[in-house]
Amino acid sequence: MSFRPLIRPALLATALVIAAPALAETGAADAQLATFTPSQSPNNDKIDYSIWDEAMKNIVISMGPSLREGAGRPDPSFGTRRQYGHVSRYRLEGTRVMFSFLDADVIASFTEYRKDLENTANIVDIQSLSRNEQLAYWINLHNVAMVEQIANAWPIRQPREIKVDGVPLDEARFITVEGVSLSPRDIREKIVYRHWKDPAVMYGFWRGEIGGPSLQREAFNADNVARLLTRSAADFVNSLRGTQEQSGTLQVSEFYREAAPFFFPNFEADVRAHLARYADETTSALLAKTSGVDPVINEHDIADIEGGVREPTYQNITSNGQAISFRIPQSVTALLRERETKFQEIIRQGRTGTVTFSNIALPGDTGEAAEVE
Structure with a gap:
């Protein structure tokens, strides 16, 4: 997968709409870091x-x-x-x-x-x-x-x-x-x-x-x-x-x-x-x-999709019954299926929230899978 290269952030003038949190006591900050104290103006x-x-x-x-x-x-x-x-x-x-x-x-x-x-x-x-x-x-x-x-x-x-x-x-x-x-x-x-x-x-x-x-x-x-x-x-x-x-x-x-x-x-x-x-x-x-x-409570494992290890076995992705030129590891397929099962349980329970659509198509699935946030 890819997305177009990142570019430099542009500076824009705009009105502020969210109230800012109050300033905390800076304490005995060292000289260098004191430069990042927010301005009062x-x-x-x-x-x-x-x-x-x-x-x-x-x-x-x-x-x-x-x-x-x-x-x-x-x-x-x-x-x-x-x-x-x-x-x-x-x-x-x-x-x-x-x-x-x-x-x-x-x-x-x-x-x-x-x-x-x-x-x-x-x-x-x-x-x-x-x-x-x-x-x-x-x-x-x-x-x-x-x-x-x-x-x-x-x-x-x-x-x-x-x-x-x-x-x-x-x-x-x-x-x-x-x-x-x-x-x-x-x-x-x-x-x-x-x-x-x-x-x-x-x-x-x-x-x-x-x-x-x-x-x-x-x-x-x-x-x-x-x-x-x-x-x-x-x-x-x-x-x-x-x-x-x-x-x-x-x-x-x-x-x-x-x-x-x-x-x-x-x-x-x-x-x-x-x-x-x-x-x-x-x-x-x-x-x-x-x-x-x-x-x-802790869990130090990486928050990625593959568990931080390249798996040597892959599964082809199909869409509408047609194989496409994209493969994902079996462990990723299994994780995404667990994810889909979880979303179905959320729907079954009638839990409400923001519903968007995922850009992930699982092997054998047709259309887009619902993503509940």
């Missing part, structure tokens, strides 16, 4: 991310909302005892990136686009943008950089195994903005978490792992940042990878422990209040019947 400039938006719609697949049912272990690939593809009980939650289908030109375009976003800060004063515009910039830059580095390293089972110049990916300072070298973690914690008080910002950052918040199928911008963060928060909080019960104790993702110094100083009370903000009926009942908060 924002302007009306805006950055256009339409090219990244197009890319996300082409390479990101939604697995739909959680049914709070852990997926069983899949059968081995046909003709071999080796287990290919995802085995995680969370594999039917969140979103997946189609890294195995990207060619060298597309992967190179991610690096070009990341550098273009970095250079945007030399053209426009990022700190003087509206706070929603700044937030969208930092989230997009972080996620572009993560997609770029994981695409370069693929196939790999877990993003935490990736090193950039010998440094673990999350700590590697390969991003440069206004002459300051930044790591993905720096962007999250030393810029966004430091200057935005609402913990909802956590859910914008994609970590490349099944156990983390989803990579959205559209780019963030000043107009949609609040909506996308709310969507991502609700998806995560109301999933097994966000909240579970174990022997009467509320288990939550380890990401809440990581964010605790910024958003959850009184950990149990603050986390529970935060979860209640996004909890659906099932999760609200879970909060009511549990005590404590234990941040132990």
Whole structure:
């Protein structure tokens, strides 16, 4: 698969329509990072991310909302005892990136686009943008950089195994903005978490792992940042990878422990209040019947479609009974069939939500499969 090369983001003037979150205390920031403190006098400039938006719609697949049912272990690939593809009980939650289908030109375009976003800060004063515009910039830059580095390293089972110049990916300072070298973690914690008080910002950052918040199928911008963060928060909080019960104790993702110094100083009370903000009926009942908060849930496997390993066996795709010149690994076929079965169960339960159409045609299927978000 492919999509047209990414190009430089254009700067546009526009009116702001979303209220910005309040400024957090910056504390004792070091001199370099202090330069990213948001201005008290924002302007009306805006950055256009339409090219990244197009890319996300082409390479990101939604697995739909959680049914709070852990997926069983899949059968081995046909003709071999080796287990290919995802085995995680969370594999039917969140979103997946189609890294195995990207060619060298597309992967190179991610690096070009990341550098273009970095250079945007030399053209426009990022700190003087509206706070929603700044937030969208930092989230997009972080996620572009993560997609770029994981695409370069693929196939790999877990993003935490990736090193950039010998440094673990999350700590590697390969991003440069206004002459300051930044790591993905720096962007999250030393810029966004430091200057935005609402913990909802956590859910914008994609970590490349099944156990983390989803990579959205559209780019963030000043107009949609609040909506996308709310969507991502609700998806995560109301999933097994966000909240579970174990022997009467509320288990939550380890990401809440990581964010605790910024958003959850009184950990149990603050986390529970935060979860209640996004909890659906099932999760609200879970909060009511549990005590404590234990941040132990994790899944470090890559959030891709193939499980981080190239499978040597493939299955031909058919459409309307005709074979087409495209093959996918058997494990991917199996995962997509599990996904379709899950969507049919969502429909059977009469659950409502946003219904779109997937661009994935499964072997033997005709037409487009419904995607429920």
